[in-house]
Amino acid sequence: MKLREIAHSRTGDKGNTSSISVIAYEAADYALLLRQVTAERVKAHFGELVAGEVVRYEIPSLSALNFVLRQALGGGVTRSLTLDTHGKGLSSALLDLDIPDESHSRTTPRQDGDR
Amino acid sequence: MKQVRIGAGAGYSGDRIEPAIELAEKGGLDYLVFECLAERTIALAQQAKLKDPKAGYDPLLAERFRAVLRPCRQSGTRIVTNMGAANPVAGAERIRTIAGELGLTGLKIAAVTGDDVLSSVAGSDYRVDETGVSVADLGGSLISANAYIGAQAIAEALADGADIVITGRAADPSLFVGPLVHAFGWARDDWHRLGQATLIGHLLECAGQVTGGYFADPGYKSVPDLARLGFPIAEVGEDGSVVVTKAAGSGGQVTPATCKEQILYEIHDPARYLTPDVVADFSCVTVEEIGFDRVRVQGATGHPRTGTLKVSLGTVEGFVGEGQISYAGPGARARGALALEIVRERLALTGVRTSELRFDLIGANALHGERLSNHGGGHEPYEVRVRVAGRTDSLIEALRIGNEVETLYTNGPAGGGGVTKSAREVVGILSTLIPRERVATAIHYVES
Numbered sequence: 209m210k211l212r213e214i215a216h217s218r219t220g221d222k223g224n225t226s227s228i229s230v231i232a233y234e235a236a237d238y239a240l241l242l243r244q245v246t247a248e249r250v251k252a253h254f255g256e257l258v259a260g261e262v263v264r265y266e267i268p269s270l271s272a273l274n275f276v277l278r279q280a281l282g283g284g285v286t287r288s289l290t291l292d293t294h295g296k297g298l299s300s301a302l303l304d305l306d307i308p309d310e311s312h313s314r315t316t317p318r319q320d321g322d323r
Numbered sequence: 324m325k326q327v328r329i330g331a332g333a334g335y336s337g338d339r340i341e342p343a344i345e346l347a348e349k350g351g352l353d354y355l356v357f358e359c360l361a362e363r364t365i366a367l368a369q370q371a372k373l374k375d376p377k378a379g380y381d382p383l384l385a386e387r388f389r390a391v392l393r394p395c396r397q398s399g400t401r402i403v404t405n406m407g408a409a410n411p412v413a414g415a416e417r418i419r420t421i422a423g424e425l426g427l428t429g430l431k432i433a434a435v436t437g438d439d440v441l442s443s444v445a446g447s448d449y450r451v452d453e454t455g456v457s458v459a460d461l462g463g464s465l466i467s468a469n470a471y472i473g474a475q476a477i478a479e480a481l482a483d484g485a486d487i488v489i490t491g492r493a494a495d496p497s498l499f500v501g502p503l504v505h506a507f508g509w510a511r512d513d514w515h516r517l518g519q520a521t522l523i524g525h526l527l528e529c530a531g532q533v534t535g536g537y538f539a540d541p542g543y544k545s546v547p548d549l550a551r552l553g554f555p556i557a558e559v560g561e562d563g564s565v566v567v568t569k570a571a572g573s574g575g576q577v578t579p580a581t582c583k584e585q586i587l588y589e590i591h592d593p594a595r596y597l598t599p600d601v602v603a604d605f606s607c608v609t610v611e612e613i614g615f616d617r618v619r620v621q622g623a624t625g626h627p628r629t630g631t632l633k634v635s636l637g638t639v640e641g642f643v644g645e646g647q648i649s650y651a652g653p654g655a656r657a658r659g660a661l662a663l664e665i666v667r668e669r670l671a672l673t674g675v676r677t678s679e680l681r682f683d684l685i686g687a688n689a690l691h692g693e694r695l696s697n698h699g700g701g702h703e704p705y706e707v708r709v710r711v712a713g714r715t716d717s718l719i720e721a722l723r724i725g726n727e728v729e730t731l732y733t734n735g736p737a738g739g740g741g742v743t744k745s746a747r748e749v750v751g752i753l754s755t756l757i758p759r760e761r762v763a764t765a766i767h768y769v770e771s
Contacts, residue, residue, distance in 0.1 A: 212543065216540070216543070216544060216580065216584065217584075218537065218538075218584040218585075218587070218588055220588045220589030220590075221589065222589060222591075223362075223452075223453060223752065223753075223754065224453065225591070227587075227588075227589055227590065227591055229583075229584060229587035229588070231580070231583050231584065231587070233580070253695075254695070255692075255694055255695070256692065256694075257691060257692060257695070263591075265591075265592055265593055265594075265606075267587070267593050267605070267606055267608075269606075269607050269608055269609050269622065270583050270586065270587070270608065270609070270610065272583060272587060274587050274590065274591075274593055276591045276592075283751075284453075284751065284752060285362065285363065285752070286362065286363045286366075286749065286750050286751055286752050287640055287643075287714075287749050287751045289643060289679060289680075289681040289712040289713070289714060290681065290683075290689075290690075290712075291683060291685065291689045291690060291710060292689075292690050297690045297691065298691075301690075301691045301695050304695070304698060
């Protein structure tokens with residue numbers, strides 16, 4: 209299954225660094241995120257888009273991970289030649305990650321948002 | 324327990340205006356904050372000020388203040404904003420003029436200055452974070468240097484009775500920390516409360532991004548009525564406790580999930596979020612839905628602020644030229660790819676001088692490259708948009724890039740249409756750190 213089935217995500221930017229949160233819809237799936245969405249996998253998933261290192265931070269109280277991707281924005285928002293200079297769409301690319309279907313909460317499709 | 328209601332009226336320079344009017348009229352706010360300054364904005368504003376000493380504040384300042392001054396006066400809501408950009412004093416003067424036009428007298432407007440440190444960092448040995456060279460090595464390409472100032476001057480201006488506080492490059496969360504510090508009389512070294520206040524500022528500083536904006540993903544995350552998205556209100560207690568909500572009847576939603584996305588937005592290490600006021604720690608923050616569109620957020624702490632302030636350095640870095648053209652129907656992708664090859668060869672044949680070039684097929688690979696775009700088998704798009712962008716030293720060379728895309732009309736593959744082209748000067752943003760004591764803020768008052 210795709211990461212999108214169990215988590216949501218938002219991308220931010222500072223200079224040439226992108227930060228991407230990955231937040232489990234259900235706290236029960238946080239352990240799966242911890243096991244499957246490692247810094248190494250994220251780095252490999254983005255490949256040539258990220259020239260620098262990828263660091264992962266864990267926020268268990270929010271059932272969330274936060275990834276910091278260095279040299280990921282084509283030199284930075286103001287100078288990059290890319291169409292999406294902020295890298296805003298990187299969160300959607302990350303939610304396309306394939307992970308084993310061990311979720312406790314998968315409901316497809318979700319109709320209720322998060323309410 | 325005393326409670327302060329603080330709202331966010333803008334999350335960036337070009338943000339919608341009606342949600343701020345809604346907050347001013349119905350929010351019951353003590354403070355309405357407008358965050359309107361991005362890294363690039365202040366460098367552009369500095370250039371505008373160089374050409375005209377009365378310019379350099381936010382281009383939408385007049386429109387925003389005309390819209391909210393009267394309702395804010397009626398409800399006793401005080402306004403804090405960084406719309407001063409490169410010229411807070413001129414911004415304050417403009418607000419005074421607008422207040423006069425609206426017949427609002429006796430408004431005290433405070434302009435906070437001191438963030439402009441260009442004269443003290445130009446030619447200095449301070450290290451540029453991104454490149455490791457000294458600021459002096461940037462030479463004449465350096466056009467602006469603005470330190471991120473904190474909440475203190477804002478709190479002081481409010482204590483002096485300012486109805487409106489306008490700053491330049493204040494740190495985004497500090498625009499909210501200032502009013503909270505003033506309202507509750509928190510000590511400058513009350514690190515835990517400053518950490519929680521910074522969390523509150525961080526939650527609100529992007530306005531609609533915590534009330535359901537930038538969140539919807541049909542089938543996964545639904546958000547009602549995004550065309551009438553309401554902007555956020557924080558109900559803050561003296562102990563730093565907070566409930567995030569929004570104006571009743573507005574669109575959007577405040578849920579644990581919308582709050583979580585914003586808590587982690589653009590922070591790196593959640594245990595060390597550095598601001599001019601505090602080193603905030605969001606690593607143990609919790610969110611709890613306590614009612615419809617009401618979320619309690621707690622658990623931020625703080626550590627002593629660092630001895631340095633971040634300085635945003637604006638540099639001129641040459642030009643970027645760009646051209647686009649679309650292809651549709653059977654074979655669109657192949658014709659688009661052929662078009663890219665033709666332009667690539669033309670730029671070489673005609674000797675366009677570029678230091679970097681990029682060739683995209685929008686609809687196929689432009690955002691995330693060939694490999695990720697074909698993840699899961701790829702697809703044949705019905706239409707693609709060819710995009711060529713290049714970096715040059717001069718505007719004339721930049722214009723030639725778009726022109727080479729335009730000539731695809733009569734010289735390229737079949738069926739290309741909808742050419743657009745552009746060329747712009749690039750303002751690069753770098754950063755450095757300077758000792759805190761090198762930045763002296765001052766407050767200037769005018770009254771309507």
